[in-house]
Amino acid sequence: MAVRVLSEKLASRIAAGEVIEGPASVVKELVENSLDAGAGRIHVEVSGGGSRSISVSDDGCGIAPDELELAFERFATSKIDESSDLSGIATLGFRGEALPSIAAVARVEATSRTADSDSGAKLVFDNGALISQGPAAAPPGTTMRVTGLFGKLPARRKFMGSVGSELTRIQRLAGQFAIAHPSVAFSLSAEGRSRLSSPGDGQSRAAVAAVYGPRVAAAMLEIEDDDEGAFGVSGLTAAPDTARGSRRYITLSVNGRCVENRRLTFAVEQAYHGFLPERRFPVTALYIRAPLDDVDVNVHPAKLEVRLLRENLVFGEVQRAVRSALSEFSPVRRLHVPQWGGRPGQAPAPAPAGRGFGATALWPAPPTDGDPLNAPADNPDAAEGHAGPDGVQTAPSYRSTLPVLRVIGQAHETYILAEGPDGLYLIDQHAAHERVIYEEIKERFESSAMEAQPLLEPESIELDSDAAEVVETRSEELARAGFVIEPFGESSVLLRAVPPLLASKSASEGPGATLSAILDEVAEGRSGDAWMDRLLYTMACHASVRAGKTLNIEESRELVRRLEGAKQPHTCPHGRPTMVHLNAGTLEYQFGRR
Numbered sequence: 001m002a003v004r005v006l007s008e009k010l011a012s013r014i015a016a017g018e019v020i021e022g023p024a025s026v027v028k029e030l031v032e033n034s035l036d037a038g039a040g041r042i043h044v045e046v047s048g049g050g051s052r053s054i055s056v057s058d059d060g061c062g063i064a065p066d067e068l069e070l071a072f073e074r075f076a077t078s079k080i081d082e083s084s085d086l087s088g089i090a091t092l093g094f095r096g097e098a099l100p101s102i103a104a105v106a107r108v109e110a111t112s113r114t115a116d117s118d119s120g121a122k123l124v125f126d127n128g129a130l131i132s133q134g135p136a137a138a139p140p141g142t143t144m145r146v147t148g149l150f151g152k153l154p155a156r157r158k159f160m161g162s163v164g165s166e167l168t169r170i171q172r173l174a175g176q177f178a179i180a181h182p183s184v185a186f187s188l189s190a191e192g193r194s195r196l197s198s199p200g201d202g203q204s205r206a207a208v209a210a211v212y213g214p215r216v217a218a219a220m221l222e223i224e225d226d227d228e229g230a231f232g233v234s235g236l237t238a239a240p241d242t243a244r245g246s247r248r249y250i251t252l253s254v255n256g257r258c259v260e261n262r263r264l265t266f267a268v269e270q271a272y273h274g275f276l277p278e279r280r281f282p283v284t285a286l287y288i289r290a291p292l293d294d295v296d297v298n299v300h301p302a303k304l305e306v307r308l309l310r311e312n313l314v315f316g317e318v319q320r321a322v323r324s325a326l327s328e329f330s331p332v333r334r335l336h337v338p339q340w341g342g343r344p345g346q347a348p349a350p351a352p353a354g355r356g357f358g359a360t361a362l363w364p365a366p367p368t369d370g371d372p373l374n375a376p377a378d379n380p381d382a383a384e385g386h387a388g389p390d391g392v393q394t395a396p397s398y399r400s401t402l403p404v405l406r407v408i409g410q411a412h413e414t415y416i417l418a419e420g421p422d423g424l425y426l427i428d429q430h431a432a433h434e435r436v437i438y439e440e441i442k443e444r445f446e447s448s449a450m451e452a453q454p455l456l457e458p459e460s461i462e463l464d465s466d467a468a469e470v471v472e473t474r475s476e477e478l479a480r481a482g483f484v485i486e487p488f489g490e491s492s493v494l495l496r497a498v499p500p501l502l503a504s505k506s507a508s509e510g511p512g513a514t515l516s517a518i519l520d521e522v523a524e525g526r527s528g529d530a531w532m533d534r535l536l537y538t539m540a541c542h543a544s545v546r547a548g549k550t551l552n553i554e555e556s557r558e559l560v561r562r563l564e565g566a567k568q569p570h571t572c573p574h575g576r577p578t579m580v581h582l583n584a585g586t587l588e589y590q591f592g593r594r
Ligand code: ADP
Pocket: 029, 033, 034, 037, 058, 060, 061, 062, 063, 071, 072, 076, 077, 078, 079, 092, 093, 094, 095, 096, 097, 098, 099, 100, 142
């Protein structure tokens, strides 16, 4: 093919691919424009997950009729000019790329009126071509209606997610905007049904309630900005008992811009270290105040990420702010996160077969009491580092079946101590129970659908959008697992029956709370055949005894007996070890008997 210059129209479509990835990015750009226009109310309406239509209306400053066409020109913006300094941008947009990019790949109807003019104007673009333009009746503000996104670009359309997944993305985005801008009343409706509506009363708790439900919002702890210094952190963060199964519920905004920043998210997680079990994350809404010229917004095409020039300082501020809110909240039971040698929050690796356990490796130094932040850093090599002298490391203690064990008692309300023919065993009661229950329900599940045990009183449960999506898309699997769930109002369901093992007293929380927690944990990574398995082991986890529960000798024996019968007794379904083994030879060595 001969070398030639691409037509301008084609070039603009290619560039559009960078800013406009799908319906959610259209919503993001349009809502940011509305926010920049000083809107107090923003309404988003979508159909077909945004692929059929997206409309964003605001009551902002509007666009003057003679500027409307110009606004759709590439690099046309009212937000910066030649004299502006790119290092001090206070608006969300500034590149003048969004409107032309959207107009190049969809049909766009723009209707706008400024407060001081008595009539508005409307223009229509269709896949890059101006179709019509003229005066129009309109209230002050702007409405952008986008239809047939990527209609003429089938290759791009193919990459759009399902209606449900695009809608979930849009809903998540709208929720983040609502939280980041509590003074703006946001509403979202899909197929004419309201999905979100925040009051815009300036209260972050009210905004969080609109997104995650009033119960979650009411239980959140307040973080106050001391208004001193160049940086400040304020917001809300959940008490440790409202933890979720993913980081998605940590919303960060820097100077009013929702941002993704892994380090700052990690700062929040770190603040919860010792307060939350592994793989549990808080619900958090943080407002970070930073000097404008400390924030570089010009690093990401969709402006999702920002660079903070003094990131370490902000990291420390965030961690301290969240931490002190948590510490003031008194009735907290501090969990000691086990030091399995992984990073906090990371799934620990099962101990590899063939790795010898020296005596001290079995009992690594406990985390220091007091502030768990000061506990020794997790170090994957720590176990080896503490191991006894060369040559005394014992043979791998993992066998495929368990020897017969004699239960001696329980330690720390967490471990069962048992004796076997070849040494001592410390069995993690929760991990062991999880393994036992998981194998039992898996077997039952594979032979038939599980029973459903009706609740005496059906329980209504509020669902957030992710949980609602799981209920919608996995209704069959949930029913086969024994959950009887019915739609009940806008964002709730009625739980009528649960699998018997979750109805019994041994379940650690009520059936409704258990289902919410399970939905939350299985919402991540939705696809794949492994989903059902994941549902089963999440159910097993919630039906198992927790660490911290006293077991009498009979209960301990019963658990060990069931573990002896398990097919894979050495790890819990998540891959954590169920036990550590203190080899008899190691004991003899330690006591100088050998
Ligand atoms: P940018 O936001 O980077 O300036 P856009 O292409 O998104 O670029 O928008 C171009 C211009 O159109 C904006 O600078 C603004 O002047 C005007 N504009 C777009 N949307 C709105 C709106 N909802 N209200 C008022 N003005 C708007």
